Amino acid sequence: MDGKKPVIQFQDFCFHYKIQNKPTLHDINLTIFEGEKVLILGASGSGKSTLANCINGLIPFSFAGKITGSLKVNGLETRDLSIFKLSTMVGTVLQDSDAQFVGLSVGEDIAFAMENENTPRAEMLPRVLRYATEVGMEDFLPSLPFNLSGGQKQKVALAGVLGDSMNILIFDEPLASLDPHTGTVTIDLIDKIARNGNRTVIIIEHRLEDALHRPVDRVILMDKGRIVADTTTFELLCSDILQKYGIREPLYISALKYAGCELDKIKGLEDPAFMELSSGDIDKLHKFFAIKPDSQPTEIGEKAIQTESVTFSYIRGPKAKNVLRDISLEVRKGERVALIGKNGAGKSTLARLICGIDRPDAGVIYISGNNQKGMSVREIGEEIGYVMQNPNQMIVKDIIKDEVELALRLKRLSEDEIASRAEKTLRTCELYKMRNWPVDAVSYGQKKRITVASILALEPEVVILDEPTAGQDYRHYMEIINFINKLNAEYKKTIIFITHDMHLAIENTDRAIVLAEGELIADNSVFSVLSDDDIITRANLKQTSLYTLAKLIDISPERCIEHYILFERGHKGILDEQ
Amino acid sequence: MNNRLLINYTPGTTPIHRLNGATKVMGFIVVTVYIIMTFDARIMLPMFLLCTAGVISMRPNWKPILLIMGFMFIMAGVIGSMMIILIRPSSGLTHVGGETVIVRWTDHFFISRELLWYVGAMYFKRLCSLSTAILFILAITPSELAAGFNKIGMPYKICTVLSLAFRTIPDIARDYIDIKNSLMMRGVELDSRKVGLVARLKQTVFILSPLIMTSFGRIGTIANAMDLRGFSKLKRRSWYSEREPTRADWIARGIIVLVAIFVIYYIVFVRVLNPPPFSYWSPWGYW
Numbered sequence: 001m002d003g004k005k006p007v008i009q010f011q012d013f014c015f016h017y018k019i020q021n022k023p024t025l026h027d028i029n030l031t032i033f034e035g036e037k038v039l040i041l042g043a044s045g046s047g048k049s050t051l052a053n054c055i056n057g058l059i060p061f062s063f064a065g066k067i068t069g070s071l072k073v074n075g076l077e078t079r080d081l082s083i084f085k086l087s088t089m090v091g092t093v094l095q096d097s098d099a100q101f102v103g104l105s106v107g108e109d110i111a112f113a114m115e116n117e118n119t120p121r122a123e124m125l126p127r128v129l130r131y132a133t134e135v136g137m138e139d140f141l142p143s144l145p146f147n148l149s150g151g152q153k154q155k156v157a158l159a160g161v162l163g164d165s166m167n168i169l170i171f172d173e174p175l176a177s178l179d180p181h182t183g184t185v186t187i188d189l190i191d192k193i194a195r196n197g198n199r200t201v202i203i204i205e206h207r208l209e210d211a212l213h214r215p216v217d218r219v220i221l222m223d224k225g226r227i228v229a230d231t232t233t234f235e236l237l238c239s240d241i242l243q244k245y246g247i248r249e250p251l252y253i254s255a256l257k258y259a260g261c262e263l264d265k266i267k268g269l270e271d272p273a274f275m276e277l278s279s280g281d282i283d284k285l286h287k288f289f290a291i292k293p294d295s296q297p298t299e300i301g302e303k304a305i306q307t308e309s310v311t312f313s314y315i316r317g318p319k320a321k322n323v324l325r326d327i328s329l330e331v332r333k334g335e336r337v338a339l340i341g342k343n344g345a346g347k348s349t350l351a352r353l354i355c356g357i358d359r360p361d362a363g364v365i366y367i368s369g370n371n372q373k374g375m376s377v378r379e380i381g382e383e384i385g386y387v388m389q390n391p392n393q394m395i396v397k398d399i400i401k402d403e404v405e406l407a408l409r410l411k412r413l414s415e416d417e418i419a420s421r422a423e424k425t426l427r428t429c430e431l432y433k434m435r436n437w438p439v440d441a442v443s444y445g446q447k448k449r450i451t452v453a454s455i456l457a458l459e460p461e462v463v464i465l466d467e468p469t470a471g472q473d474y475r476h477y478m479e480i481i482n483f484i485n486k487l488n489a490e491y492k493k494t495i496i497f498i499t500h501d502m503h504l505a506i507e508n509t510d511r512a513i514v515l516a517e518g519e520l521i522a523d524n525s526v527f528s529v530l531s532d533d534d535i536i537t538r539a540n541l542k543q544t545s546l547y548t549l550a551k552l553i554d555i556s557p558e559r560c561i562e563h564y565i566l567f568e569r570g571h572k573g574i575l576d577e578q
Numbered sequence: 579m580n581n582r583l584l585i586n587y588t589p590g591t592t593p594i595h596r597l598n599g600a601t602k603v604m605g606f607i608v609v610t611v612y613i614i615m616t617f618d619a620r621i622m623l624p625m626f627l628l629c630t631a632g633v634i635s636m637r638p639n640w641k642p643i644l645l646i647m648g649f650m651f652i653m654a655g656v657i658g659s660m661m662i663i664l665i666r667p668s669s670g671l672t673h674v675g676g677e678t679v680i681v682r683w684t685d686h687f688f689i690s691r692e693l694l695w696y697v698g699a700m701y702f703k704r705l706c707s708l709s710t711a712i713l714f715i716l717a718i719t720p721s722e723l724a725a726g727f728n729k730i731g732m733p734y735k736i737c738t739v740l741s742l743a744f745r746t747i748p749d750i751a752r753d754y755i756d757i758k759n760s761l762m763m764r765g766v767e768l769d770s771r772k773v774g775l776v777a778r779l780k781q782t783v784f785i786l787s788p789l790i791m792t793s794f795g796r797i798g799t800i801a802n803a804m805d806l807r808g809f810s811k812l813k814r815r816s817w818y819s820e821r822e823p824t825r826a827d828w829i830a831r832g833i834i835v836l837v838a839i840f841v842i843y844y845i846v847f848v849r850v851l852n853p854p855p856f857s858y859w860s861p862w863g864y865w
Binding site: 454 | 587588589719720721741742744745748749753756757759760761762763764765766767772784787788791792795796799800801802803804805806807808809810811812814815816817818819820821822
């Protein structure tokens, strides 16, 4: 990097939020050069977003706090600038692409920064068109935010920060709310933008495998407010530090490690499709994938849910467009099932139909063998619990215990019954010690557990979880998943995950039901679904790196994925017992 | 989403739609003052015809409009007029200036020619305000509204908040429905057929706390997103949705100025300096 101009320079930089009692960033020394593409990696609370907010000026201008040391952006000390001055040099795409959509149309949103600079309209229009073209949204200028998908909104957000004087772009967890395929499209787009002109690009992510879909120049790993590694992708993948700092290793890297390959000898390790494996490594992999691990078939119980040719549309009459067409499926008691599909494929609609919020136009839904038609939403709620994605949308009461008791009180049970059921549920969810705590005092993962508890109090047979791990880092992800798996294993609850997280589906479910454009296109074991190209394309899924690895060493992807999962489960089981 | 509740989010293509935001806002203000200033049906009639022609020219979705019209007709036209006739039949004398009785049942229950004129004119005035409002709502998008108000001198921060509100309403409505559904599954009964009004109101309160929590989260993100793109950096701001005035705008503005001059003349010389003896004009020559 010699001879390159530094654009961001941290020197002995510390930051302390005014509202917190400890500093969030410690002794940051980091220089990022012009034109570099840098990935900042770290678990939640590692300080990676705080670091980004220091660069874009939200710190200290919107979030007050104490800065020591120095941070220069384009050679200027940030504390002497203003957030407005910084906003002309640093563009930030926030995590929530919906909430940051300020305009009432695509064009207006892209123009927002220019409007604020009082750019004459005649100059603004061609620039809006140019930026929209750069992200591929030029045909959508008059579209309303309500009619755009998450991926499209993110493209608009990106176009909105492509100002002419902008030479630093920050992406704060760009993959958090996207389906797998859209995620790769976003990473491609970021890569394209980074190569256009001399823009410096900083990506903040904890999903390493997805972020590495396109190469980065450097990876900076953060933990507890410090930089713990500042290295190349290759070095990082060879090291053993990822798990330690709460980052999930790419699946193919784990597989290579399990097989006993020497990672640092593999050329091009960063890209599973083109890495150069030695014949020794290939032998080891073949050997690894040849061992048949023990698999324990799940006990299959009676039918918990059955749908027969369910069809539904939101609009009646001649304009009707079916959101769901002819869906027939069944879920057995004790199963863990993933309901997969891109946004708008009908997953949530199907869940709403099962819960009785909406009723099918045609077809029948049976719950534990009873036709659901005659049951009220409330009655269905005692059989099937639905946990929403955002726990803040579910929590009504201030105290954990009250929240869990709410449904029981509404049922007008006796005080004794309420107390005993609530206690049982609180213990199941390991919330009993915290039962008198205010809801505000707990972490996101615990809030999630409270919402599950508030549903479990009614003792439903089936729990439907809508994106239970969205936006969570590996540690919180594991915390939530372990809890849910325990509900399944120990309390025999049937679990349905609505998700587009392939890792979650692979590792924690037995079966995947895939919807695309309102039709059921697959109902099969997760590893068969994930090795079927046609299904993957139609459902906006993405091949995992295991698939790529299987192709590279010429074995069946289905076997490769199945083997890996079973090995991991056995492996994890051993680790848990230890 | 478009055209629900009459609000247009995307600009239409008819001549009135194509006017720029400032012209529309100016027009609305002048016409509103015009309707407020007078009780004279002769003055109101041309404006009513103009507004109605305007509404027709925009080729709107008539269903919601007719619904609102029908509602207004029942509330103001039928019930409102009945009330006046029953409670104060002498209104004809006080507001119009005469009492030519048509039917008389008792001293207190009668119908006069002037009373009928009075309730008719009053309903007509309401109809005029309604058609002005419909015209304006159909003609303008929230973005143009914000830009238009800014152009006629309102601080741009207030205008932006206005357009942000329109941006957020559908999201909040969706949150509301999601929260309501999840509560229903936990046993909160909101079905009007099964629970009484009071119980339902009480249970609706449950929805508010999560709704407020999620909305506050939204506000925080929006504020940051706006800061990061330099909102409120300068004293002035330009608007993407504010089209440059075209010839049609200058013609429309010319007409608006003429109407405004008439409005000022009427208020000063008719209403203030030379007020008529009765507020309602009638064809029987009381003023």
